[in-house]
Amino acid sequence: MIWNKEAECMSREELREIQLKKLQKIVKRAYENVPYYNKKYTELGVFPEDIETLEDINKLPFTTKDDLREGYPFGMFAVPPKEIVEVHSSSGTTGKPVVSGYTRKDLDDWSEIMARGLNMMGIHEEDIIQNTHGYGLFTGGFGVHYGAQKIGSIVVPISTGQTRRQIEIMKDFGTTTLIFTPSYGLYLAEVAKEEGIDPKSVGLKAIGFGAEMWTEEMRKKIENDFNAPAFNIYGLTELMGPGIAVECSSQNGLHISEDYFLPEIIDPNTGKQLEEGKKGELVLTNLEREGMPIIRFRTKDITSLHYDKCECTRTFVKMDRITGRSDDMIKVKGVAIFPSQIEKALLKIDSIEPHYQIIVTRPHLMDEIEVKVEASPDIFFDEVKEMINIKKKIEDYIENEIGLRVKVSLVEPKSIPRSEGKAVRVIDKRDLH
Amino acid sequence: MIWNKEAECMSREELREIQLKKLQKIVKRAYENVPYYNKKYTELGVFPEDIETLEDINKLPFTTKDDLREGYPFGMFAVPPKEIVEVHSSSGTTGKPVVSGYTRKDLDDWSEIMARGLNMMGIHEEDIIQNTHGYGLFTGGFGVHYGAQKIGSIVVPISTGQTRRQIEIMKDFGTTTLIFTPSYGLYLAEVAKEEGIDPKSVGLKAIGFGAEMWTEEMRKKIENDFNAPAFNIYGLTELMGPGIAVECSSQNGLHISEDYFLPEIIDPNTGKQLEEGKKGELVLTNLEREGMPIIRFRTKDITSLHYDKCECTRTFVKMDRITGRSDDMIKVKGVAIFPSQIEKALLKIDSIEPHYQIIVTRPHLMDEIEVKVEASPDIFFDEVKEMINIKKKIEDYIENEIGLRVKVSLVEPKSIPRSEGKAVRVIDKRDLH
Structure with missing residues (x-):
């Protein structure tokens, strides 16, 4: 009907x-x-x-x-x-x-x-x-x-x-x-x-x-x-x-x-x-x-x-x-990036949680992106070697989506603040003015 | 109309x-x-x-x-x-x-x-x-x-x-x-x-x-x-x-x-x-x-x-x-008291703010009421003698309303927590069970 x-x-x-x-x-x-x-x-x-x-x-x-x-x-x-x-x-x-x-x-x-x-x-x-x-x-x-x-x-x-x-x-x-x-x-x-x-x-x-x-x-x-x-x-x-x-x-x-x-x-x-x-x-x-x-x-x-x-x-x-x-679009190194692209990459990987934050900085006149991703509790206390592999995998997947290599940090489960409304996904620390 | x-x-x-x-x-x-x-x-x-x-x-x-x-x-x-x-x-x-x-x-x-x-x-x-x-x-x-x-x-x-x-x-x-x-x-x-x-x-x-x-x-x-x-x-x-x-x-x-x-x-x-x-x-x-x-x-x-x-x-x-x-009624020393009575007394006095809290305790088997009241900024930094007079005046007014002598404390302006919904007026610390 x-x-x-x-x-x-x-x-x-x-x-x-x-x-x-x-x-x-x-x-x-x-x-x-x-x-x-x-x-x-x-x-x-x-x-x-x-x-x-x-x-x-x-x-x-x-x-x-x-x-x-x-x-x-x-x-x-x-x-x-x-x-x-x-x-x-x-x-x-x-x-x-x-x-x-x-x-x-x-x-x-x-x-x-x-x-x-x-x-x-x-x-x-x-x-x-x-x-x-x-x-x-x-x-x-x-x-x-x-x-x-x-x-x-x-x-x-x-x-x-x-x-x-x-x-x-x-x-x-x-x-x-x-x-x-x-x-x-x-x-x-x-x-x-x-x-x-x-x-x-x-x-x-x-x-x-x-x-x-x-x-x-x-x-x-x-x-x-x-x-x-x-x-x-x-x-x-x-x-x-x-x-x-x-x-x-x-x-x-x-x-x-x-x-x-x-x-x-x-x-x-x-x-x-x-x-x-x-x-x-x-x-x-x-x-x-x-x-x-x-x-x-x-x-x-x-x-x-x-x-x-x-x-x-x-x-x-x-x-x-x-x-x-x-206007949500982040321009990094001249490339237009949407948080949704990062998200898409992350959701393809099992051993992480879909909670993330994108931090954009410009430490030496060059833009850098760091993506903080929560590891799932199962893997967080695993061997460092395993963690490094997952980190690399995430970096590959993101690069595949946006065409840029970013730095990924795996953080402790539940360490990224949860929001009860719209999530804050991008923290842009560059002084763009 | x-x-x-x-x-x-x-x-x-x-x-x-x-x-x-x-x-x-x-x-x-x-x-x-x-x-x-x-x-x-x-x-x-x-x-x-x-x-x-x-x-x-x-x-x-x-x-x-x-x-x-x-x-x-x-x-x-x-x-x-x-x-x-x-x-x-x-x-x-x-x-x-x-x-x-x-x-x-x-x-x-x-x-x-x-x-x-x-x-x-x-x-x-x-x-x-x-x-x-x-x-x-x-x-x-x-x-x-x-x-x-x-x-x-x-x-x-x-x-x-x-x-x-x-x-x-x-x-x-x-x-x-x-x-x-x-x-x-x-x-x-x-x-x-x-x-x-x-x-x-x-x-x-x-x-x-x-x-x-x-x-x-x-x-x-x-x-x-x-x-x-x-x-x-x-x-x-x-x-x-x-x-x-x-x-x-x-x-x-x-x-x-x-x-x-x-x-x-x-x-x-x-x-x-x-x-x-x-x-x-x-x-x-x-x-x-x-x-x-x-x-x-x-x-x-x-x-x-x-x-x-x-x-x-x-x-x-x-x-x-x-x-x-x-069921909001507080029974103290056998007397039924409503917060509204305390409030009524307080609102008659100029040099205090209408923010208060009623604290009920039973320190030595006997009920005691303390009423914390905010002094207005004008008088809070006045002479101690003046403060004591106001304190006594409040105690008189409350006694007049409820028929009991209570202890009044004048507290610093804005020190009683403000609520954005219903105010918490009574804190009953007695173990009544």
Whole structure:
């Protein structure tokens, strides 16, 4: 069963027609109600009536996180305050925070897209969803919450932290679905084992993943730990929150709810649209949003789009899982490196744990990367010779992924700090200013 | 304007008629669907058809927190899991946690009672509500959230913690309403002043208080700090969450939504109902709840009920603010003492801060109370003679409240740990087992 078959399975022609109408409407609304768009479009001499085809979106300028920051707090709202019912915000750890505003209809739409996503994961009204995403200004918790309520399943809004209690509740309530960030999921499995509970014994039906970068190898480890399929959930606060795209049962890409979001892939350097299947930066446009319509937002997320038929019969385009961020990228010795590449290499090796940290330094004018990796308890107290072999093996595997030789240090099990939210993977000690 | 005039202003006769019908229905539903009630009522030989008048509620046994704990996790649910959409839980710090389950209609009802409450506080759709109550399994955050959405005001679901960010957002967003626990409110004001921001300058319109005991003096301090009226919000997870009773503009008692909850006051020792105006333990019965109907719940909260006319024209009964809990009560030298009494005494004295801790010991077979109180910075470095005078004054004031002489220690400003949730007021070091 598909949550909204009429929408999710419509033909490409019909969809494009609907998208065009919605795009024309939202560009007009943004131009008329948001000073930012009005000014920018006027300066560039591009106006709502210039959007005659979907391709005409190329005439419109991009919107960046910095643009949104400049509108802080409510400058991007397209409706008067009395129509806004909820406000979320990014953490603002890398600058002024970005505020996201929602009307009642926007919240209904958010519930709808997340309900579609949970349905793709096989969730029904009988399921018990333990939502370990944080609630608060962060959108992670609420997106899943609203979607679960729309489906009518039981949501346990436990939020992040209290890991031992999470495990107790999982067992006691008979949780069928866990929602977590990959790093918290690995931590949860680890703590459960410490407590003498096999995560497999919980009898999970599905796992929803989000808010963090991950690799197929990491997914395999988590699916194996919990003996349940893990599905990728994508979203970002600026455009709505989690649920913008979710993986279906074929687990090879995320269906974007294209009746709500218009996706493009661009070359991050030139800003030019790339053709189907090419890897580049994802650009998203709200097609329905009342409270804060965002047009051509540069997500900085690196992915590609695929329009071929999916076995699940949904016709919405599929995006690959995010393999990097245009600004997470570390440039070392001129080579662009993503933490996901290091991770991919590490997950191929049995005798280490998937906990790591990348430390970048520039001791003698030359960049150096050190990757700290936790040895598994079985091998940590083994012969030094054995340790040296594993270290060399990791260095080989990483070199194979990134094309550079790095220094690997094997560290004691559990010595790398666990995070309960997003893991800190890269420590850049270079003075790059 | 009253949120739901038809309900909130109906005549006592009409209300009693509605209450009786709802009581009969819910007792029948509980008896037929919840093994706990079925067993207990059968044992006592009391059956749904025995409820012919509202007074017949006296025939039914009480439900205690321990009863709910025995049903952990879902034993008290009256509907199949597929009808439950959300689950909350108490923290379980004092034993097995209590789980509370909601159907979709229960969540709508919760939104309705909290919307009535926010309306009593003068909140409209233009208001910006900064909700510092924690989200998660705790009901505090969600109750206010759902009510605010029903009203259509803007909810900023920031949750507890990140105090400096709270202050920044208050200023930047133009928050008109703050929701906090009294102790967190005091802390928030203190941190704002440290940051050089006068909390008065935020221009708050209203404050909603909850989840903690407080005194009129404490309210005055907070109202003075923020220059805004502070309203009491009452609720408990077992019956629903915050919103069961809220204070209206006359600020002298909380209107209980009597079409959803049937209140009684009993003598905590004999279990007998007390007459109007008498202080005793509040007992509440759900009149509408589908997911988990709770009948005659002993809240352990000490208050009294007043049926006289309110100037706001609402006809729902008013309960006094909670002045103690039957199990928070400290028995010292045979005298029953509530932390609220100590607090009341302290708030009368200018040269000290409203931060305190009560330490109970039994050094030589006799109970002793020490009250640690923070001196205000102005006087802390004064002459010792002055300090001794203040100390004596506090001891006099406390003796006046509780009838016992206690030892007071004046401690350095900011030396008593601040809490971001419920304050720890009593440290009982006696071995009472």
